[in-house]
Amino acid sequence: MDVQIPGLLSNRYGIYYFRIHTRTQDRRISLKTRDRTTAIKMAIHIREILMSSEENDALKKMQLDSLGIDVNWMSETAKNLPHVGKLWNGMFKSLGLTHLVPEFSSPSNEIPKSAPKPAPKSLKPVEVPVVHEPPQVVITERKTLFDALALHMASPASKRLDPATLKGRVRHFNQFVAMVTNLELRQLDKAKAVEYRNHLMNPSASGTLSISRANTKLSDIRVVLGAAIESGLIADNPFAGVTAGSKSQLKSQTRSWQRWESNELAKIFNPDTYPISERILSRGPLEQKPSRFWVPLILCTTGARPEEICQLTLDDIKKTNDTNISYFSISQSEEKSQTLKTAQSRRDVPIPTILFTLGFSEYLESLNGIQKPRGRPKSGEIKRLFPDLSHSRQHGWYRNLSRWFNETYLKGIGLHEQPNKRLYSFRSTLINLAYAAGAQTPPLTKIVGHIDVNESGSVHTGTYTQTTIDEKKRILDSVSTEHLNALIDRITTP
Secondary structure, three states, rough: OOOOOEEEHHHHHHHEEEEEOOOOOEEEOOOOOHHHHHHHHHHHHHHHHHHHHOOOOOHHOHHHHOOOOOHHHHHHHHOOOHHHHHHHHHHHHHHHOOHHHHOOOHHHHOOOOOOOOOOOOOOOOOOOOOOOOOOOOOOOOEEEHHHHHHHHHHOHHHHHHHHHHHHHHHHHHHHHHHOOOOOEEOOOHHHHHHHHHHOOOOOOOOOOOOOHHHHHHHHHHHHHHHHHHHOOOOOOOOOOOOOOOOHHHHHHHHHHOOOOOOHHHHHHOOOOOOOOHHHHHHOOOOOOOOHHHHHHHHHHHHOOOOOHHHHHHHHHEEEEEOOOOEEEEEEEEOOOOOOOOOOOEEEEEEEEHHHHOOOOHHHHHHOOOOOOOOOOOOOOOEEEEEOOOOOOOOOOOOHHHEEEEHHHHHHHHOOOOOOOOOOOOHHHHHHHHHOOOOOOOOHHHHHOOOOOOOOOOOHHHHOOOOOOOOHHHHHHHHHHHHHHHHHHHHHHOO
């Protein structure tokens, strides 16, 4: 039965051999053993020698330990299996590496005989020949990382893996072995695991490696060492709990949105390029795609998330009874297909005065008489704040708008080359502008829907701090809007 390591095969008698198949040669080297673990370990060493010698002639000048080759184990193997000494000697001689290792010796009077041929067919019953198995390799007390790899390769779990996955796992483990020079398992500890993790995340040492890729490498090493734990070679897994980052950190790495600078904001809301139509200028009927005009402005002046604004209905535009302040009521509703990111996302956000200056009141009036919205839900009684947007179960309400803004509009004004600056960046932009205007953390978190924290990092600040809608509006109206001056002039000037 074939085993899942390139070049390692077994014949019909269960005796393993290693096949070297190239354009110029096709050699089969008998390993003279039926023990799977021993055969895999011998094959790993053969492959390491072959690969190291073929990659670069300069490698021949390196010490074998730096290639992950355990010379002591090979010498001990040669003493236990008589034929292995000749195998190692011939291999190093053919590769021109004899100057790196002493000649491996083995008792000449214990060379095992080759496996017997099958008995010829006969009408008479014949005795099944007894195949005398050669002595098994006695693994030395010096248990190394290669012992763990051999055990893993021989495990039933590895046989169930597809070849590509198994090959990648072996490659990742060999990279670790090359760094620590095939340590003894008893010398491997948590400190070395953390050191290797830091090595993976060091750009100068291993190049730019994503958190996801580093976690894959660490996970493969952890799985291989698990075989050593099951076999009693080690008590604990040094790589247990050693990761390059959590899922939240991975998401932060891939989507760490940067704020827009003042010159970039002025370019985005430039009245010569921003989607303004004659209908908006004349405060006339509903624009065909009003979300393209209003959503970026609302995000920039409130710090809300795109999905929170795009999913709003007309019923979510409310006013306070005492001060008559208009606000967005951001909440969750299955009937309206509205979702929230966190529990803190449920909040009331006052509508900044500058939006009314730009004509938001007229826009709300123009929505009267609009027919049922596109997408879910189909009920015509629910009127959307932006009827031009459609809903999908996977991407919500803001998918199409986000794609237009990020891929079309930003490209048209020359701001598309910064991958971490997108429609979502208006959120961090507002937060920074609010801090610059003197806003404090507790009330600001109530506006943007973050977890309440104070300067010391306590998550209990919100429990004792209540922020009124009046205070929220005062904060939003204090934020600088110089980048909107040109747009305001174009719209308000007759």
